Amino acid sequence: MTLASAPARALRIGPIDLDVPVVLAPMAGITNTAFRLLCREYGAGLYVSEMITSRALVERNDTTMRLIRHHESETPRSIQLYGVDPKTIAEAVRIIVAEDHADHIDLNFGCPVPKVTRKGGGAALPWKTGLFAEIVDQAVKAAGDIPLTVKMRKGIDADHLTFLDAGRAAEDAGAAAVALHARTASEFYSGHADWNAIGELKQAVTSIPVLGNGDIWSADDAVRMMAETDCDGVVVGRGCLGRPWLFGDLAAAFGAESRPVDATLGFVADAFRRHAQLLVEFLEDEDHGCRDIRKHVAWYFKGYPVGSDVRTGLATAQSLAHIDDLLGQLDRDAPYPGADAEGQRGRAGRPKRPALPDKWLDSRDVAGDTGEMLRGAEIENSGG
Structure with missing residues (x-):
């Protein structure tokens, strides 16, 4: 394995200081306590929980309450929330803060899965600019001293990009950082991530860290992304599947102490x-x-x-x-088998037309039937 090296880099997200600018991306069914602990044993950074539905947290669903638990050794503790209703998300944030469940909260606006986007959530939601801004604003206020960040995609498709508007809105609302998966919802996980978009977002959002996500399969990729885009850190998802020691490689690449790995x-x-x-x-x-x-x-x-x-x-x-x-x-x-063990991992698929609510793209405002549909989406996503 060829490892790149870079000047020692740290990352500050609100009051949280990280030795290396590396974040584990939330992945459903993957980034549970067990996997987070394993990744921590190899490296450093911020390790985020699986996506938690805000309604399920407010209702104290048993599965959800187990998923938000952290091992006593985990610090800082990080939880990602999903939702479409500002009041419900804010209430979920208040529960996390009041009951000391986390030191960092992330909001999901990047999920491209049809069952999420067809109800106006995930990567579909930033299209509704006012709703997006209200969610982030209320969540930041509810979080108080706990740093709240936003993870998003470029937009719905090439004709409906949202990342620059959303990045500026999150910055204005007081988010502690923004992360961009440099694909649209329609691209799902196919093709190649558009790292140029990460550079654009970094130029547009100047007062908080901008993190890049997409196609980081090795430490070399992470170093190259930061050099090419000037982003402040990287978010690693599929690249660590079956390879939790990637976080050790990343720590070494960014100047932290880390054990060299001979991946026999x-x-x-x-x-x-x-x-x-x-x-x-x-x-x-x-x-x-x-x-x-x-x-x-x-x-x-x-x-x-x-x-x-x-x-x-x-x-x-x-x-x-x-x-x-x-x-x-x-x-x-x-x-170690070299190239045969490297490259893409996990799902990829082909570009597809995003599943969206009826007439979702007709306006960037929320009104009438759309508002009712969004309230229904919170109820239907109840349970985990």
């Missing part, structure tokens, strides 16, 4: 086993934890000489003992 198959197997153990502890159930680790098998062992029988076994294992037996069959000395 034995090293990867140990990381996988550690992840499984942490999931069992987090979920408080061995069967559940071993089922949850299954989705990570292909990511961890991408490019490595792991036979189909072992891969299939790991993807169906029901106990840690079974996982141990399977990992024991591997050639622990097999070296």
